[in-house]
Amino acid sequence: MIHYEIHPVNPEAHLFEVKLHLDPIEDSSGQKLYMPNWIPGSYMIRDFAKHIQWIKAKTASAEIPLQRLDKSSWLLPQTDEKVVITYHVYAWDLSVRGAHLDQTHGFFNGTCMFLAVNGREDETCSVDISRPSGEAYVHWRLATGLKPVEGTEEFAFGRYQAADYDELIDCPVEMSDFYLISFEACGVPHYMTLTGQHRVDSERLATDLKNICEHHIQFFGEPAPMDRYIFMTYVLGDGFGGLEHRNSTALHCSRKDLPLEADDKDSVKDDYQTFLDLCSHEYFHTWNVKRIKPAEFLPYDTQNESYTELLWAFEGITSYYDNLALAQTETISPDEYLTRLAKTITSVRRSKGRYIQTVTDSSFDAWTKFYKQDENAPNAVVSYYTKGAEVALCLDLLIRQATQWDKSLKDIMRRLWLEYGSVQKGVENDTIKSLVLEEVPQSAHQDMKSFFDTALYSTDSLPTESLLKQVGLELRILPRVERNDRGSFKKVMPENKSLADLGIEYTKKATGVRVKNVYADGAAGKAGISADDQLIALNGLMISADSFDGQIQQVPVGETVSIMAFRRDELMEFEVVLEPAECDTAYITYAENFDDNKTRFNAWLKIHNPGT
Structure with a gap:
């Protein structure tokens, strides 16, 4: 069995120590080890090996030289003794895709942490996971989709096992003094861990999640393809995201996304709907992409x-x-x-x-x-x-x-x-x-x-x-009613007004607005305004970030306006012929x-x- 050890050796410096134990290397050509370059579900090369600060291999009697093959792989030479490969991983990627460690929690995906043994990916793996040393961490628990080995209690540090390397890297780990919510869906134990400061109506959240999970299980047909499931949620001041795994998901949400006991029980606030959408989305992936896969x-x-x-x-x-x-x-x-x-x-x-x-x-x-x-x-x-x-x-x-x-x-x-x-x-x-x-x-x-x-x-x-x-249902595509309007259900359709629009997306600045995106066929794009330009004046008057849309809409469609802007540190002037706002916003009614x-x-x- 291929065996690993993981210890959060220095939370203050965001360092995990990993040890990989291997039997003697009998092949005269040596043994290749490699770190994944991307994580399933997030389709971009991320070069996880770059976070390895140092790596060395030792037997009981001597240190063994590792040959670097490329950016993410090493060659271990032949040896007649058991080998331990030790390395430190820097963990300061606060995302659902990476690894993060500090004094408040530790989280990692296996793609960031586990070296693969080339040619032996189908073999059973085990891993010992320990808490950080010190009194400050005695209340930490551990959540993972990995199967605990006999003697390891649920949500406890100890030894876990995976059927193969694919399962090993598909079961992220959260360690902290997290808040735990539990419920059953179609007889299967489900949990949500909440890490980070928060308030929550846990009863309402558990009820809503139970209904959603049972719906998806029944959608594909019982029994569910997992024997337990964990929603690992990190609660932030401002955060959103999720990544699916075979029997768990890693989530980020904002504190405002969670339901509170003071909330109206007869309605669902928009932020909470968005969070439930996220949970529903990642849970549906348990079937659609984690098991039903492209060839x-x-x-x-x-x-x-x-x-x-x-x-x-x-x-x-x-x-x-x-x-x-x-x-x-x-x-x-x-x-x-x-x-x-x-x-x-x-x-x-x-x-x-x-x-x-x-x-x-x-x-x-x-x-x-x-x-x-x-x-x-x-x-x-x-x-x-x-x-x-x-x-x-x-x-x-x-x-x-x-x-x-x-x-x-x-x-x-x-x-x-x-x-x-x-x-x-x-x-x-x-x-x-x-x-x-x-x-x-x-x-x-x-x-x-x-x-x-x-x-x-x-x-x-x-x-x-x-x-x-x-x-x-009636669907109509009309100009947006206001800047933040992204479409909605309407009992009465809004009027199709001919409002002026620049054809840009922007962010507010202390003075004016900074252009985020320019639509190529819009008024601003035709005039030469570009992304990152900072617009500061309209027809000789200072642009107010809070009322910029109103300033534009006071000007009739077809009229030419002068816009002053900084591009980098150079002042530029643009003559812009205002065009009607595009019909790009969906409204649905009966x-x-x-x-x-x-x-x-x-x-x-x-x-x-x-x-x-």
């Missing part, structure tokens, strides 16, 4: 990029179902769900990259474009999360339409689980289309093929408006017969809902 991910090659055009399905379909589950479990109201759907559609409409990049290209290029976005990303990149979610919505409605509401996208996902995920068979680029064609009548095949060609391999618009009419169509939509929510 390119079987097995993972953590040394090199693994390209797939299917992230639209694994992230997009997951994004479609994450907040739909909240509505189907009645955690949020139908109107609240429609607001969240409108925001997803708005996100797609505001992306100029949708005219440039297909959703499959976005998936394939995740390594170099989606995960490395620059100031021009809104003009060049479309999100496979939001565009994928809109594709999933349309596909779900098309399947229902073609089968007289007898089938839905849920049937496709169940087949993916049973025929691919549960037997570890890789999903190919045309697998989902093939399954859909098997489920719908022959008469619908041509329309389905045309939809897949349009949705996945072209930049043409999706038929979202017409499909939503099937369920009694169609003409409001009450009847609201009832119709509510019925749609229940059809194919696994809880009914």
Whole structure:
């Protein structure tokens, strides 16, 4: 058995000490060791080996020289004695992808911590994890999806085991004096750890999570594919993010995202909805991407990029179902769900990259474009999360339409689980289309093929408006009502006013505003204003960061304005012809017969809902 030891040797300096114990190296060519360069679920080369401060190998009698092969691998020479490789890992990456250690907590993903033994990745691994030394850490506990070895109590430091290296790096570890919430979902123990200062209505959170988790388990069909599950949550003043794992997830949230006992029990504040969306999203990944995988991910090659055009399905379909589950479990109201759907559609409409990049290209290029976005990303990149979610919505409605509401996208996902995920068979680029064609009548095949060609391999618009009419909904794309408006459910549609707009995104500064993004075909872009320009005056008057939008909208569309700006330390002047605000914001309401169509939509929510 390959055995590791991990000790937080110096929390103040953010250092973990890791030891890897190996039997004698019998191969005359030696033994290659390597550290992953990326972590599954986050598609960017991160070079985790750069955090190793020093590394050495020793037997009982002598130190053995390690040969550096490349940026992330070493060669251990032949030896007739057992070897211990010791190294220190610097852990100051406060993200769900990395490793972080200080006096308040320790967290790590296995990709940051465990050297792999080349050619022996299929062998069983064990790891001893200890708490930091000193009285200050006596109340720390440990949370991980790894299986405790007999003698190690749950949430205790001690020895844990993984069936292979893939499982070892797929079970992150949180150590701290965390707050623990527990509940059961379909008979499976579930936990949420909360690290960081916070207040929370734990009873409400446990109830909502239980409903969501049971919904997803029933969606794919019992039994659940894990025997326990942990939501590892770090609570920050301002934070958001998640990364899925096989029986756990690492989450970041803001304190304002958590429910409080003083909150209105008859409504769900928007921040809490966002957090539940995140939990629902990462939990759905337990099936969709952790077990139902692209063929390119079987097995993972953590040394090199693994390209797939299917992230639209694994992230997009997951994004479609994450907040739909909240509505189907009645955690949020139908109107609240429609607001969240409108925001997803708005996100797609505001992306100029949708005219440039297909959703499959976005998936394939995740390594170099989606995960490395620059100031021009809104003009060049479309999100496979939001565009994928809109594709999933349309596909779900098309399947229902073609089968007289007898089938839905849920049937496709169940087949993916049973025929691919549960037997570890890789999903190919045309697998989902093939399954859909098997489920719908022959008469619908041509329309389905045309939809897949349009949705996945072209930049043409999706038929979202017409499909939503099937369920009694009206979708209109109008100019945003205000700067922070990202779309919503409306009982009464806003007027289609011809408001002036510069075509930029910006951040507030003490004096003026700093341009974050410039839309290439907008008024500011045509005038030559660029990202990072600091706008300070409009028609000779100082720009107020708090009322900049109002200043612009006081000027009629078509009029030319003078904008003074600093580019770096040079003062520049731009003549800008104001253009009408673009129709890029989604508003959803119930169609003409409001009450009847609201009832119709509510019925749609229940059809194919696994809880009914």
